[in-house]
Amino acid sequence: MINDVERILISEAQLAERIKELGAQITADYAGKEILAIGVLRGAVVFMADLTRAIKVPVAIDFMAVSSYGAGTDSSGVVRILKDLDENIEGRHLLIVEDIIDSGLTLTYLLENLKSRKPASIKLCTLLNKPERRKAEVQIDYNGFTVPDYFVVGYGLDFAEKYRNLPFIGILKPEVYK
Ligand SMILES: O=P(O)(O)OC[C@H]1O[C@H](OP(=O)(O)OP(=O)(O)O)[C@H](O)[C@@H]1O
Ligand code: HPA
Ligand SMILES: [Mg+2]
Secondary structure, three states, X not given: OHHHEEXXXXXXXXXXXXXXXXXXXXXXXXXXXXXXXXXXXXXXXXXXXXXXXXXXXXEEEEXXXXXXXXXXOOOOOOOEEEEOOOOOOOOOEEEEEEEEEOOOHHHHHHHHHXXXXXXXXXXXXEEEEOHHHXXXXXXXXXXXXXXXOOOEEEOOEXXXXXXXXXXXXXEEOHHHHO
């Protein structure tokens, strides 16, 4: 598995450091409020687990599963809901937690969908932002790292369901996906 990685882009220590900062910022911004963190399955699971523990106001968690990538490295553009929320979100402060915003198509769809259910507020926290590939504009409230246009894996991010359990963000060798 590790042999498929060309190089480490963001180390375990850099991830931990940045997530501490994001947690502190979110804690300050939501003082006196309760958050409903919505993790986007499956990529956001690892980040969600670390981020929520870095937030010091009450956090409830829920998950939604959508898919647009299948087994490739390009978004199909067609977003499907595979699992909806369990919670009623009306009147609640939502914090959407994503691993990466790439084309922006997944989040654009998700934001519209969630807004129609009348939450009190919606903010977006993404670990990675890849602006070079954007097809739909997305407003990001909290961004961990801006990354160049490489297909990255690890820390929740997969290629064809592999590499999610790598503890760092790495760039895959091109021969792995070509
Ligand atoms: O901005 P976009 O181009 O829409 O890409 C970002 C989305 O794509 C990936 O999910 P994927 O559909 O691969 O599912 P996964 O989280 O289970 O890997 C990633 O986790 C984001 O949710
Ligand atoms: O660079 C990426 N890596 C893994 N999954 C992704 N989904 C969108 N972009 C990426
Ligand atoms: Mg994926």
